[in-house]
Amino acid sequence: MPPALAIPAIAGLVFLVLPLFGLLWRAPWSTLPERLTEPGILAALRLSLLTATLATAVSLVLGVPLAWLLARTEFPGRRFVRALVTVPLVLPPVVGGVALLLVFGRRGLLGGWLDATFGVSLPFTTAGVVAAEAFVAMPFLVISVEGALRGADARYEEAASTLGATRWTAFRRVTLPLIAPGVAAGAVLCWARALGEFGATITFAGNFPGRTQTMPLAVYLALEQDLDAAIVLSLVLLVVSIGILAALRDKWVAP
Amino acid sequence: MSLDAHLVVTHPGFSLDVELTAAPGEVVALLGPNGAGKTTALRSLAGLAALDDGHVTLDGVRLDDEPPENRRIGVVFQDYLLFPHLTALDNVAFGPRCRRVPRRQARDTAREWLERVGLAEHVRKKPRQLSGGQAQRVALARALAAEPKLLLLDEPLAALDARTRLDTRSALRGHLTSFPGATVLVTHDPLDALMLADRLVIIEDGRIVQSGDAATITAQPRTDYVARLVGLNLYRGRADGTTVLLPDGFSLITAVPQEGAVFVAFPPSAVSLFAARPEGSPRNTWPATVTSVARHGDALRIELTGPLAVAADVTPAAAVQLELEPGREVWATVKATEATAYPA
Numbered sequence: 001m002p003p004a005l006a007i008p009a010i011a012g013l014v015f016l017v018l019p020l021f022g023l024l025w026r027a028p029w030s031t032l033p034e035r036l037t038e039p040g041i042l043a044a045l046r047l048s049l050l051t052a053t054l055a056t057a058v059s060l061v062l063g064v065p066l067a068w069l070l071a072r073t074e075f076p077g078r079r080f081v082r083a084l085v086t087v088p089l090v091l092p093p094v095v096g097g098v099a100l101l102l103v104f105g106r107r108g109l110l111g112g113w114l115d116a117t118f119g120v121s122l123p124f125t126t127a128g129v130v131a132a133e134a135f136v137a138m139p140f141l142v143i144s145v146e147g148a149l150r151g152a153d154a155r156y157e158e159a160a161s162t163l164g165a166t167r168w169t170a171f172r173r174v175t176l177p178l179i180a181p182g183v184a185a186g187a188v189l190c191w192a193r194a195l196g197e198f199g200a201t202i203t204f205a206g207n208f209p210g211r212t213q214t215m216p217l218a219v220y221l222a223l224e225q226d227l228d229a230a231i232v233l234s235l236v237l238l239v240v241s242i243g244i245l246a247a248l249r250d251k252w253v254a255p
Numbered sequence: 256m257s258l259d260a261h262l263v264v265t266h267p268g269f270s271l272d273v274e275l276t277a278a279p280g281e282v283v284a285l286l287g288p289n290g291a292g293k294t295t296a297l298r299s300l301a302g303l304a305a306l307d308d309g310h311v312t313l314d315g316v317r318l319d320d321e322p323p324e325n326r327r328i329g330v331v332f333q334d335y336l337l338f339p340h341l342t343a344l345d346n347v348a349f350g351p352r353c354r355r356v357p358r359r360q361a362r363d364t365a366r367e368w369l370e371r372v373g374l375a376e377h378v379r380k381k382p383r384q385l386s387g388g389q390a391q392r393v394a395l396a397r398a399l400a401a402e403p404k405l406l407l408l409d410e411p412l413a414a415l416d417a418r419t420r421l422d423t424r425s426a427l428r429g430h431l432t433s434f435p436g437a438t439v440l441v442t443h444d445p446l447d448a449l450m451l452a453d454r455l456v457i458i459e460d461g462r463i464v465q466s467g468d469a470a471t472i473t474a475q476p477r478t479d480y481v482a483r484l485v486g487l488n489l490y491r492g493r494a495d496g497t498t499v500l501l502p503d504g505f506s507l508i509t510a511v512p513q514e515g516a517v518f519v520a521f522p523p524s525a526v527s528l529f530a531a532r533p534e535g536s537p538r539n540t541w542p543a544t545v546t547s548v549a550r551h552g553d554a555l556r557i558e559l560t561g562p563l564a565v566a567a568d569v570t571p572a573a574a575v576q577l578e579l580e581p582g583r584e585v586w587a588t589v590k591a592t593e594a595t596a597y598p599a
Contacts, residue, residue: 159332159336162303162324163329163398174338178339
């Protein structure tokens with residue numbers, strides 16, 4: 001292996017892995033059992049898993065059809081729409097949170113109407129956390145599913161149509177099973193991004209323990225008061241996300 | 256269940272304009288070289304490609320504005336396109352399921368069809384576990400189980416090896432015979448067309464150049480492509496009695512007199528080659544130069560230039576004796592009785 005590639009490659013690996021070892025090295029192992037059972041941690045963990053899963057579900061329901069639209073249909077401005085979809089990928093999450101407030105806030109574009117008509121108010125609620133996470137994480141799913149759709153042979157859909165299948169039936173019974181690995185990979189990416197979401201959540205949903213305080217928010221808050229608590233929370237988040245990703249990878253994402 | 260179609264599709268640099276009819280139970284082969292527009296014709300029949308003009312009428316009903324799922328036109332695709340995530344059984348049950356047949360009943364129908372194509376023991380297999388010949392039969396069963404009014408086959412045997420092709424062809428012939436609707440078969444293989452079809456429609460560059468039954472087309476080809484396809488030497492000229500004058504000045508003598516514009520055809524096996532100018536009988540004798548030698552069945556196919564470009568079949572023994580190789584100069588003869596002339 002040429003040194004010009006080997007040296008930066010190894011340096012990159014160390015740079016990525018070393019912080020994780022730092023966490024393990026500084027972890028308060030002796031007091032770990034008591035700290036883990038603190039009610040605040042469990043509540044934050046439960047909320048994080050719940051909201052990340054709901055955000056992924058929302059992203060699947062809205063994002064898969066959106067990906068289909070982008071991959072399988074031609075309409076004027078399709079490229080522009082595709083660029084719009086990817087904006088949340090590059091937008092700083094805090095800006096996303098502010099933007100969500102401007103739309104769904106009490107005096108926002110839709111917020112007042114939603115509140116008056118349905119009595120629904122998103123900001124500073126658990127539903128708001130889900131909305132913030134879905135806003136940031138859905139593009140990962142859309143991009144991944146769109147790629148899978150473009151890779152899948154559209155002629156299977158033609159074959160289905162000659163057998164009497166409408167486009168919806170062909171999508172449901174042929175296309176979706178064919179791109180299932182891509183959808184699963186996109187959902188995992190989306191879920192992981194939602195689990196780690198910080199900026200949009202704290203801006204749009206605030207930081208109320210038990211209601212909107214997810215793990216990343218709890219870590220940030222703990223860092224200001226109790227470093228050991230922050231480390232424990234970080235460890236839990238690390239173990240849970242790696243554990244779930246590894247389990248899903250074997251089941252779904254493996255080539 | 257008769258088909259009456261006029262297919263007009265225009266792309267930059269290519270246009271298709273073909274009128275096609277098929278009676279119930281009839282098998283029509285659309286035969287032509289690659290790029291002639293066969294597959295475009297088939298796709299526009301099925302509704303997978305839009306017509307720019309013309310119509311598709313099945314049983315008197317105009318279908319050209321209907322989407323494929325409403326046409327009841329079954330297609331067996333060249334690479335079959337079996338759904339890889341479904342078993343053979345569920346692939347075949349797909350069509351009935353789309354017509355809202357309950358799952359159990361759809362599967363029973365599918366099982367019957369798979370039995371009919373001889374795959375009863377393979378119902379649970381996924382497409383990737385099937386051989387090429389089996390996949391072809393599943394694709395046929397899948398198309399037929401949807402009860403189409405018209406069946407389209409796109410190069411149904413092209414993806415198979417020679418041995419499988421032989422078996423599959425005769426099985427396919429049986430299934431097509433018992434299919435009550437019309438069938439349109441697209442192929443570039445003349446043997447498939449001759450064995451499977453009642454009528455041949457030959458297209459080149461998006462136009463029909465000849466159509467008719469197999470006997471007529473093989474005996475009296477009307478273009479170079481058709482002549483090569485059926486293995487005949489073909490020339491166009493003007494007949495005056497038994498003499499046919501070709502455009503480049505060469506004359507061929509035939510046995511049966513004709514008048515006016517004619518085609519003259521004779522098989523490569525009718526051409527004899529000699530090292531020196533033969534004495535006596537053959538009326539058609541000319542000097543020729545070998546351009547290529549290739550194996551053709553048990554014989555060797557010799558391509559020759561000279562006053563008459565011609566293909567000749569000789570035995571390997573004769574080829575050795577005559578030292579046939581590119582550049583070799585020989586004398587070629589054709590008996591007048593072997594050269595058939597028919598009006599152009």
